[in-house]
Amino acid sequence: MLIGMLPAERRRRILEEVRQSGGLDVVSLSERYHVSKSTIRRDLDFLDGQGMLQRVRGGTIDADTRTFAQIVTKAAADKLAIGQRAAALVKDGDIVLIDIGTTTAAVAEALHGRRITVLTASLAVVDILRDSPATELVVLGGVVRASYLSMVGSLTAQALAQLRADIAFLGTSGVRDDLIVMDSTGTEVPIKHSILENSTTAYLVASPDKFPGSGILQICPVTDFDGVITTATGPLIDSIRSSGVQVIHP
Structure with a gap:
């Protein structure tokens, strides 16, 4: 059930999706989680600030792709x-x-x-x-x-x-x-x-x-x-x- 999901759980799922797909845009995330685009942007800003992903022109790129080296x-x-x-x-x-x-x-x-x-x-x-x-x-x-x-x-x-x-x-x-x-x-x-x-x-x-x-x-x-x-x-x-x-x- 995606409607009414707590922010922490939504962010966790967004992060997992980004890692699996390599990038998602704000519109598709907004539709999938039944929240406004501004809410998704706040989620992405939070994850970006935590170093979990990077945003690129409205989309996202997983930042956790750095190698061990x-x-x-x-x-x-x-x-x-x-x-x-x-x-x-x-x-x-x-x-x-x-x-x-x-x-x-x-x-x-x-x-x-x-x-x-x-x-x-x-x-x-x-x-x-x-x-x-x-x-x-x-x-x-x-x-x-x-x-x-x-x-x-x-x-x-x-x-x-x-x-x-x-x-x-x-x-x-x-x-x-x-x-x-x-x-x-x-x-x-x-x-x-x-x-x-x-x-x-x-x-x-x-x-x-x-x-x-x-x-x-x-x-x-x-x-x-x-x-x-x-x-x-x-x-x-x-x-x-x-x-x-x-x-x-x-």
Whole structure:
């Protein structure tokens, strides 16, 4: 039922449609969701402001088409420091779950050569650790998302449900002012839930641009994590610390 839909749900559906089709215009969206063109424009402005898509002459272009290679260089020094600090929390013999993403890939870089078991759906992590002789590497199944060097979907979540990790490192597209951890891709959310559910300890690893960052899909409150590893400072970081979550700086 599209009539009377809440704005957040409408925006989520618009974002998914844009990703599937590659672009939609204001008129067709207005007709589909039974709202005015000005309402659709406000929705698109919101999504544009969140970095989820870009508007071009009344239409839309999905902005979440940047490749892993394009993103990995952003805040590279911060990610390197975060990865090294995260790796210091891992003990020899641990089973480590590493989420997809560029900051989590930095964690894998810092773990190269360690005597551990790594579970991951990240093809980037696989590439980093495949020649690490002491590391046992378990690759989770799923649908390949080539642009972001990852595997996603229900198969990945199902594989995670059969496993248990000592420690996990997860990424995010942003943390809101109300301390909700966000993501921008629907297929990644259930995977992150499975990682949290199947890990004894879980840390959020995030560069400064993720506070507040972007995202339209809620993952969970930041209080579901045992800690946040970041180089970021400021009021939002202070709020996270005040919530009782450990903030770990490199």
